[in-house]
Amino acid sequence: xxxxxxPYRILDLTDERSNLTGLLLAQLGAEVIAVEPxxxxxxxxxxxxxxxxxxxxxxxxxxxxxxxxxxxxGGVEEIELLAATSDVVLDCGAFEGLxxxxxxxxxxxxxxxKVSPFGATGPKSDWIATDLTLLASGGQLGxxxxxxxAPLQIGAVxxxxxxxxxxxxxxxxxxxxxRTTSGCGQHIDVSAQQAVTQCTQTMLMTSAVGAPxxxxxxGGIKAGEYxxxxxxxxxxxxxxxxxxxxxxxxPYSQRMMDWVHEEGFCxxxxxxxxxxxxxxxxxxxxxxxxxxxxxxDAIAAFTASKTKAELMTGNSERRLLIAPVATTKDILExxxxxxxxxxxxxxxxxxxxxxxxxxxxxxxxNLGPPPKLGExxxxxxxxxxxxxxxxxxxxxxxxxKPLEGIKVLDFTxxxxxxxxxxxxxxxxxxxxxxxxxxxxxxxxxAGPFVNDETHPDNTAQYHSANAGKxxxxxxxxxxxxxxxxxxxxDWADVVIESFTPKAMANxxxxxxxxxxxxxxxxxxxxxxxxxxxxxxxxxxxxxxxxALSGFYEITGWPDRPPTGPFLAYTDYTAPRFTVTALxxxxxxxxxxxxxxxxxxxxxxxxxxxxxxxxxxxxxxxRTAQRLxxxxxxxxxxxxxxxxxxxxxxAVVCQNxxxxxxxxxxxxxxxxxxxxxxxxxxxxxxxxxxxxxQSNGIAxxxxxxSADAVSDPQxxxxxxxxxxxxxYAGETVVEGSHYQLSRTPSNTLWGGxxxxxxxxxxxxxxxxxxxxxxxxxxxxxxxx
Numbered sequence: 001x002x003x004x005x006x007p008y009r010i011l012d013l014t015d016e017r018s019n020l021t022g023l024l025l026a027q028l029g030a031e032v033i034a035v036e037p038x039x040x041x042x043x044x045x046x047x048x049x050x051x052x053x054x055x056x057x058x059x060x061x062x063x064x065x066x067x068x069x070x071x072x073x074g075g076v077e078e079i080e081l082l083a084a085t086s087d088v089v090l091d092c093g094a095f096e097g098l099x100x101x102x103x104x105x106x107x108x109x110x111x112x113x114k115v116s117p118f119g120a121t122g123p124k125s126d127w128i129a130t131d132l133t134l135l136a137s138g139g140q141l142g143x144x145x146x147x148x149x150a151p152l153q154i155g156a157v158x159x160x161x162x163x164x165x166x167x168x169x170x171x172x173x174x175x176x177x178x179r180t181t182s183g184c185g186q187h188i189d190v191s192a193q194q195a196v197t198q199c200t201q202t203m204l205m206t207s208a209v210g211a212p213x214x215x216x217x218x219g220g221i222k223a224g225e226y227x228x229x230x231x232x233x234x235x236x237x238x239x240x241x242x243x244x245x246x247x248x249x250x251p252y253s254q255r256m257m258d259w260v261h262e263e264g265f266c267x268x269x270x271x272x273x274x275x276x277x278x279x280x281x282x283x284x285x286x287x288x289x290x291x292x293x294x295x296x297d298a299i300a301a302f303t304a305s306k307t308k309a310e311l312m313t314g315n316s317e318r319r320l321l322i323a324p325v326a327t328t329k330d331i332l333e334x335x336x337x338x339x340x341x342x343x344x345x346x347x348x349x350x351x352x353x354x355x356x357x358x359x360x361x362x363x364x365x366n367l368g369p370p371p372k373l374g375e376x377x378x379x380x381x382x383x384x385x386x387x388x389x390x391x392x393x394x395x396x397x398x399x400x401k402p403l404e405g406i407k408v409l410d411f412t413x414x415x416x417x418x419x420x421x422x423x424x425x426x427x428x429x430x431x432x433x434x435x436x437x438x439x440x441x442x443x444x445x446a447g448p449f450v451n452d453e454t455h456p457d458n459t460a461q462y463h464s465a466n467a468g469k470x471x472x473x474x475x476x477x478x479x480x481x482x483x484x485x486x487x488x489x490d491w492a493d494v495v496i497e498s499f500t501p502k503a504m505a506n507x508x509x510x511x512x513x514x515x516x517x518x519x520x521x522x523x524x525x526x527x528x529x530x531x532x533x534x535x536x537x538x539x540x541x542x543x544x545x546x547a548l549s550g551f552y553e554i555t556g557w558p559d560r561p562p563t564g565p566f567l568a569y570t571d572y573t574a575p576r577f578t579v580t581a582l583x584x585x586x587x588x589x590x591x592x593x594x595x596x597x598x599x600x601x602x603x604x605x606x607x608x609x610x611x612x613x614x615x616x617x618x619x620x621x622r623t624a625q626r627l628x629x630x631x632x633x634x635x636x637x638x639x640x641x642x643x644x645x646x647x648x649x650a651v652v653c654q655n656x657x658x659x660x661x662x663x664x665x666x667x668x669x670x671x672x673x674x675x676x677x678x679x680x681x682x683x684x685x686x687x688x689x690x691x692x693q694s695n696g697i698a699x700x701x702x703x704x705s706a707d708a709v710s711d712p713q714x715x716x717x718x719x720x721x722x723x724x725x726x727y728a729g730e731t732v733v734e735g736s737h738y739q740l741s742r743t744p745s746n747t748l749w750g751g752x753x754x755x756x757x758x759x760x761x762x763x764x765x766x767x768x769x770x771x772x773x774x775x776x777x778x779x780x781x782x783x
Contacts, residue, residue, distance in 0.1 A: 003029020004584040017161035019065035052565035064611025066368025078590035085386040116506040119191035122716035133700040134160035136650035138196025143566035146218040150639040155554040156624035164192035166576035178402030183391040186742035194737035207705040209394035211448030228259035240547035242321035250276030266298035324543035328617035359599040383548040401428025411491035418580035425468035426745040457727035457753035464733040465470035466751030473755035473783035481781040520595040530601030542568025577605040599751035642685040648702040725750030
């Protein structure tokens with residue numbers, strides 16, 4: 001069976017900042033050639049190392065993201081020769097003097113991808129950046145951590161560049177798909193700053209839409225004046241819990257309080273509180289806010305009396321929303337991951353590695369070991385006759401969106417999968433979203449609300465995640481609605497859903513049922529834990545998956561409980577994996593006519609962002625720890641106070657020259673955190689940012705919403721976009737994090753109100769006449 005991307009050759013010029021891009025494309029079947037300088041890629045020089053032996057062939061950072069690639073030693077001359085044989089060049093600035101325009105001139109079908117801190121153009125395009133300063137610039141840092149201390153990075157494995165690497169993989173798959181008809185190359189410009197903004201779950205837009213700002217809440221979520229805890233102690237660590245309210249979540253909280261009462265940790269009055277309507281009652285004065293904190297304290301006392309395993313057993317038996325705050329050791333020992341065969345043995349090294357990021361009927365590749373430096377010089381450089389896998393270029397080169405003509409039927413909800421279909425719509429796909437007024441999307445009741453008006457059609461979070469989609473509202477309990485669904489399946493090229501397993505089967509809409517009617521359908525299912533395995537029915541949100549996937553345990557201060565990343569971390573990573581796999585499957589379908597089914601586990605795919613830490617556990621038996629903002633790579637690496645209430649700046653000395661310069665600026669030889677903080681705290685943050693950048697030191701203010709909305713770089717990149725929206729009149733959505741030079745994306749409207757396009761979908765897309773639509777309305781199949 002032909003792999004999804006097997007026709008393509010990728011020239012990978014990246015280092016640890018974007019090595020992950022090539023790994024994902026290699027798993028999808030592409031030939032990936034890593035060109036390295038004579039001393040090796042810089043990722044080879046970054047720890048941890050196997051048995052702590054500092055050796056370029058034993059770096060676990062390099063191992064994590066370079067399996068299955070071919071290594072060639074070379075410089076610009078060799079790159080130019082190999083680019084003529086390649087379909088894609090991946091670049092992040094590791095090679096000085098490289099001219100990507102020249103490469104495309106020599107090979108008109110070539111796609112070049114450049115990952116940079118702030119994008120190729122704009123007032124910050126030449127700014128120095130490290131992972132920490134990227135997190136500061138993109139807003140994620142400012143939302144993470146305890147409110148009484150500095151904002152926090154996610155520890156163990158730097159995350160900022162990895163978000164850009166995921167965007168690069170997504171953009172590459174889209175551009176390759178477009179090229180199958182145009183034959184024309186183009187350039188892809190990826191901004192790491194913009195990629196990081198996805199980790200704020202649109203809360204970076206609050207000032208743009210007139211909503212109250214969000215702030216850090218430690219291991220919790222701020223809801224107005226109140227903090228809802230998300231992290232609780234256990235006998236052997238910590239757990240994360242979704243103790244929230246409303247029609248969907250309140251029943252889970254009620255069952256939790258029943259258990260707490262049974263074990264003697266709360267009174268009957270606390271147990272019998274109306275946890276479904278609790279927040280509404282607080283805001284209308286019908287409930288005492290202290291009841292929230294009494295309940296949370298009772299829960300904490302209860303969970304502290306049990307192990308994580310005991311709590312998870314109760315979670316399953318009582319249908320709760322609990323997740324263990326997993327360590328890297330827990331992840332390696334996971335029965336669920338073992339049942340799904342996620343970790344893959346690499347016999348040449350004698351260790352198991354994080355495996356394929358998705359399961360599919362056209363399987364992703366089980367890759368071999370990472371290459372030794374220059375291992376494939378002779379094989380690759382001896383044959384320079386390969387031609388790119390591309391049709392003859394169309395003249396003039398088309399400028400239409402790359403996914404125009406692709407039709408997508410969208411059964412997704414919340415954030416992770418809707419963000420993926422939003423990206424498909426941005427790039428030209430016609431996306432029809434199915435929603436029921438009887439069970440509206442959970443994020444319709446989540447802020448930020450435009451002009452702070454609470455209404456299910458007025459939340460900017462929904463507007464952004466569902467921008468550009470067509471909305472049809474059906475009651476699937478009515479038989480006639482299923483006829484509409486099957487007509488939409490006949491219409492669609494792609495079906496995507498994000499319910500727990502069996503939900504689609506219960507409606508008769510699982511892959512096997514759809515395949516019988518439409519054998520060449522491309523379908524993707526996205527859920528927290530995947531379609532199979534002992535935890536496949538685990539309900540929950542990306543917040544819980546973030547705990548299960550190890551991100552909570554490593555985020556925090558060594559002397560405090562973990563805080564976890566801001567909100568639903570795997571909801572931000574999963575969309576990129578989803579789009580990359582889906583579009584690769586469409587590419588394969590266009591060549592072969594074969595359909596595909598993809599099982600995307602948010603949990604498994606996210607583990608690739610912790611690759612080096614998981615290998616450190618596997619190889620060295622070392623469990624990743626919370627380290628605050630410290631770094632094993634840089635001695636000056638922190639977040640420091642500046643003038644203003646809760647205002648901060650991230651500063652990193654990226655080399656010894658930067659350290660010497662900072663020492664002169666501070667007037668101290670000893671650059672510990674206290675010394676630097678004493679120097680920064682009285683200074684204007686913008687002036688200090690400019691001072692440090694102009695002196696060659698990586699620095700960026702920790703941006704909040706107001707900072708981001710007025711950031712000249714994000715304005716230049718048109719990141720916050722004003723678009724029409726039927727209820728609000730106008731709203732703001734976040735723009736694409738990358739730009740395709742010839743076929744740019746665009747966002748046409750904000751996420752639509754329930755049923756806005758029902759008539760248009762039925763009449764224009766399915767060809768129903770007025771009588772047929774009236775019949776559907778008469779039996780109440782339509783909302």
